[in-house]
Amino acid sequence: MDAPTPARPLMDGWFTLDPAHPHLLGNRCTRCGTYYFPKLRTGYCRNPDCDGETFEEIELSNEGTLWSYTDAAYAPPPPYVAADPHVPFGIAAVQLEKERMVVLGQLATGTELRNLELGQPMKLVLEALEDGRLVWKWQPLEGAK
Amino acid sequence: MSAQHEIAILGAGMHPWGKWGRNFVEYGVHAARAALREASVPWRDIQFVSGGATMRNGYPGYVAGATFAQALGWQGAQVNTSYAACASGSQALAAARSKILSGECEVALVVGADTTPKGFLKPAPGERPDDPDWLRFRLGITNPTYFALYARRRMALYGDTQADFARVKVKNAAHGAENPNARYRKRFTEADVAASPVVADPLRLMDICATSDGGAALVVSSLDYARRHGHAAAPRVAAISTVTPTFASAQVEMPDIATDSAVACGPHGFRAALPRKAYEEAGIGPEDVSVAEVYDLSTALELDWIEDLQLCPRGEAAALTRSGATRIGGRLPVNPSGGLACFGEAVPAQALAQMCELSWQLRGMAGARQVKGARVGITANQGLFGHGSSVILKR
The missing domain is CATH 3.40.47.10 (Thiolase/Chalcone synthase)
Known part of the structure; x- marks a missing residue:
């Protein structure tokens, strides 16, 4: 048997592929310091007081605090590719302190909603969606609960 | 804001909400006629038609103002269509207010209507990772x-x-x-x-709103027009x-x-x-x-x-x-x-x-x-x- 093919990222250039320490890839205005995720691609900073037009690619903090959470009890519509039958999954909104922004993502498989508490530390992990495509997910920092 | 920046609402009308599955134009015209009746304004007197667009009903939905005007019977009014998602009706009203306050017209009809599919609202098909609405789904x-x-x-x-x-x-x-x-x-x-x-x-199913078919309309005018037509006590925007x-x-x-x-x-x-x-x-x-x-x-x-x-x-x-x-x-x-x-x-x-x-x-x-x-x-x-x-x- 061949080794299993590594899961293909859902999108290229959105996150690093280091399985131990993955990072979301954003960019940052070199003039005012505003971060963007997904990467700003228009070439013009969205800060109304900034006329910045140059951006550096950056790795976003891969730890943050839980801003809120929920789950998807019903299969989302396309373009989500749901398993049949649908397996409910959690969704988290995580506050990144340095970037002063909140980023959504699914919760890592096996995370129990009832154990979560707002403000608790979370970390970024890579995991496949139901259709096998690799994306970022959020997981409680002290391992999956 | 002083009264000189206000307009009057002469009539309101709706088509009942439901999952009727019919053409959105029918709901809009039903609502418009109800609003015109309540206002006692003949359709021919309307000088400006301001429609809220729908994204789910093809080209007639993108030009909803003209679609409703045609369905009510072309009578040469000025026309406008606004799209602002859930605020579309307010933007359509704002367009009518601007026309009235600038003196370009005295009485206007504002209409919005939609026919919606069942279930979650979902994006148009295709592979569009640069569209945030596609990406999140x-x-x-x-x-x-x-x-x-x-x-x-x-x-x-x-x-x-x-x-x-x-x-x-x-x-x-x-x-x-x-x-x-x-x-x-x-x-x-x-x-x-x-x-x-x-x-x-x-949140449970009963905590979350559904998507529906429906139509709503307002007849609005200058305060002067309202006074001249027996609507001195009409509500004002x-x-x-x-x-x-x-x-x-x-x-x-x-x-x-x-x-x-x-x-x-x-x-x-x-x-x-x-x-x-x-x-x-x-x-x-x-x-x-x-x-x-x-x-x-x-x-x-x-x-x-x-x-x-x-x-x-x-x-x-x-x-x-x-x-x-x-x-x-x-x-x-x-x-x-x-x-x-x-x-x-x-x-x-x-x-x-x-x-x-x-x-x-x-x-x-x-x-x-x-x-x-x-x-x-x-x-x-x-x-x-x-x-x-x-x-x-x-x-």
Whole structure:
């Protein structure tokens, strides 16, 4: 048997592929310091007081605090590719302190909603969606609960 | 705002909300004719037709103003179509107000109508990772996801419970039971809500609004025209706020998967900015409000709106609801129409439906739903891509 093919990222250039320490890839205005995720691609900073037009690619903090959470009890519509039958999954909104922004993502498989508490530390992990495509997910920092 | 910046509402009309599955034009024309009848304005006298566009019904929906004008019978009026997601009706009204206040026309018809598919609202097909609306659905993030994230915040920050959310549904269902234009007219108990399945924890099916077919229309005019045509006491539009968010927008909003970064500019909330501008424009404050129609996409969002409208301090809307103040007969009725809980969302018609209800409330025509002595009403709604509105009517 061949080794299993590594899961293909859902999108290229959105996150690093280091399985131990993955990072979301954003960019940052070199003039005012505003971060963007997904990467700003228009070439013009969205800060109304900034006329910045140059951006550096950056790795976003891969730890943050839980801003809120929920789950998807019903299969989302396309373009989500749901398993049949649908397996409910959690969704988290995580506050990144340095970037002063909140980023959504699914919760890592096996995370129990009832154990979560707002403000608790979370970390970024890579995991496949139901259709096998690799994306970022959020997981409680002290391992999956 | 002084009276010279106000316009009059001469008539309101609706096509009942439902899942009728018919062409949206039919609902719009039905609503328009009802509004014209109530205003006693012949269709031929309308000088400007302002439509709210629908994105789900092909080209006729993109040019809804002209589509309705043709269906009512071309008579040479000026025409406009506005699209601003859930705020489309308010923008269509704003276009009519501008025409009237600039003297380009005296009397206008504002119409919105929609036919919606079943289930979750979903994006157009195709592979479009640069479209944030496509991207979030690809990740499994639906509209109820956002409503649930906000609801969970309320539970953690203010101690709200699922029973508090259920109470909003029970209250709105009781209001809608008396509304012939509502889609759902059944009364429910907190136990009924608790027995419905969880869609997006902590929200249940009965906490979340459906999508509907429907149509709503207003006939509006200059105050001078209103006086000359026996409508001197008609309700007036005192403010139309359609402001954008301010960077850095601090709450993750549909359809984004991240907020703005607030490192260079401080964080700003969006919802609360909408009524703030409306109060400023009308020259009144929340203490003057006698009735409100707010966008209860979820039960918990009604509580957020009550606070964003400054009708109570932040975090106290659940207690206000428990006290009965937001029921018809209470101190400050919210969603006397039954709200989205009883209507479901018909996007380009919904902001106008809110104004129809307030117009009837201010005229004392709301029957069993009448809020006694209603003098000032405010609406609030929010849609995708930084659109939202808040409109103040007064008499």
